[in-house]
Amino acid sequence: MINQELAKIFYSISSYLEMEEVAFRPYAYQKAGLVLEVLEENVEEIYKRGGVKALEKIPGVGKNIALKIEEYIKTGKIKYYEKLRKKTPIDLEDIISVEGMGPRKAKILYQKLGIKNLKDLEKAVKAHKITPLFGFGEKTEKNILEGINFLKRNKGRFLLGDIMPVVKEIIGKLENLKEVRKISVAGSVRRMKETIGDVDILTVSRNPTKVMDFFVSLPGVVKVWSKGGTRSSIRMKDDIDVDLRVVSEKSYGSALQYFTGSKEHNITTRRIAMDRGLKLNEYGVFKGSKMIVGKTEKEVYKAIGLVWIPPEMREDEGEIELARQGKLPKIIDYNDIKGDLHCHSDWNGGDNSIKEMAEAAQEMGYDYLGISDHTKFLRIENGLNEKQLTQQRKEIDKLNSRFHSLSSNKQAKFRILQGAEVNILKDGSVDIKDEALKKLDYVIAGIHSNMKMEKEKMTERIIRAMRNPNIDIISHPTGRLIQRRDEYLIDFDKILKEAKETKTILEINSFPGRLDLKDTYIRKAKEAGVKMIINTDSHHKNHLRLIEFGIAQARRGWAEKKDIINSQSLDKLLKFFK
């Protein structure tokens, strides 16, 4: 967790420096933040092993930043950062989280109007105080207000991808206590919702007091809301609230069912219990005052005439009726994915070489990996042109023949595919010539510009791309960024119809801030018979693990193995491409 804390601080320093119009240094801090965010080894351990010198070995970390990491490890603070914040005492991170606001504008608003936080900003905008300022017009006023409203709608919720590492760490520590007999996360985390309000953990223990003592003194606890024998509530760093409940072993299953929710799912299951003359609550299933079952979820569901329902499906969207009929779809499993086809390498935006990415994919047990680097329209990502794609093909061929000569069966079977993530331009054409596209194993197309088009035009734009006989996959099809940007205006039904006709595959992007397609669209796609692929959009080998969140989203959308093309073997996968 300390790596992520430092990453956040370095990002923030980068913003402050940008505000002060310092050249290049913001980029250096940004880079350090990026690297730390995905670094496998804890910086504390690196420091313990080799001091500042070892820290300097981390790419993007030089002497200065290494010393700052050391300072943070020793004191929990970075003086340089404190100084920057004191100099311009505003909630910069909050203010620039408003779409369209950046460090420069934040500085002007602070200097001219004394705006320090979102509240000040909202007040000033509503009083039309910013329009008279140089560089701020009516549209800016409107955009800022919209941005603030967007943030407000999503306040207090965290991305599942940000919460999960914290949850895993806490559960890992509690599991190691010999007093803990059973433990599981419940609530929206267990249902793998894309955003999370707070974390609920359930446990069974013979010594609740000891477990609670341990819980409230975990590292990273900033506040103890309450501490009791059966329930304690804490706030962790980054304002994440965590509840721990100790329940009795005989009620563990019903408690888990009750606290996993969703509320709507529980209302319906309780009604079903009532219809059968039973009562269902967090302590068990009761007939009169006699408890029938409660130890496991499976027997709880069975007692009210249902088969066990995967947590991701528990939203009362029809799953209960299917469970009653024994007709629940067999949704895709977390182990079903055989390869990842949306990955970037150091040929442009990524951090790792094709070889490193391939080795990481092999470690995950994959059979294949697709490299799909950005193409030339995206200059910042150093997008590849036709000639560079040909060169990249040579490298991939070389790596593949090297894998084939290896003795281990699994490795010899492994294959790297060459794709590309081309850009769908304003008119629906793409930025790479057809002859070059034909030479690739598959082609992903995505929108990375002009996102504010009218609904009809945007839909037409995507449809034209899907009709291109070389384009196989549409990446992040709706363009949303959770809590940051709405999806673009599209007629999704029309897109599904065209995808089906042109045999174009829609991506489920696993990045925690995207999850695009989202669950409800996945279900629609499945019902329309449109094939999907779960990809990570990795820019670093460690991102490959994010596949978990894409699979979770697919499960929430009831997708089965047959709906997801990269649950298939390489031979079968290749048949899906045009």
Next chain:
DNA sequence: GCCGTTTTCGGCCCGACTGTTTTCAGTCG
């Protein structure tokens, strides 16, 4: 502030879009 088959200084961070500025600055990917 980092980095180095161009090694201890000089380069890195580009181009489109937006809003508003009549010639460009800030934001975003």
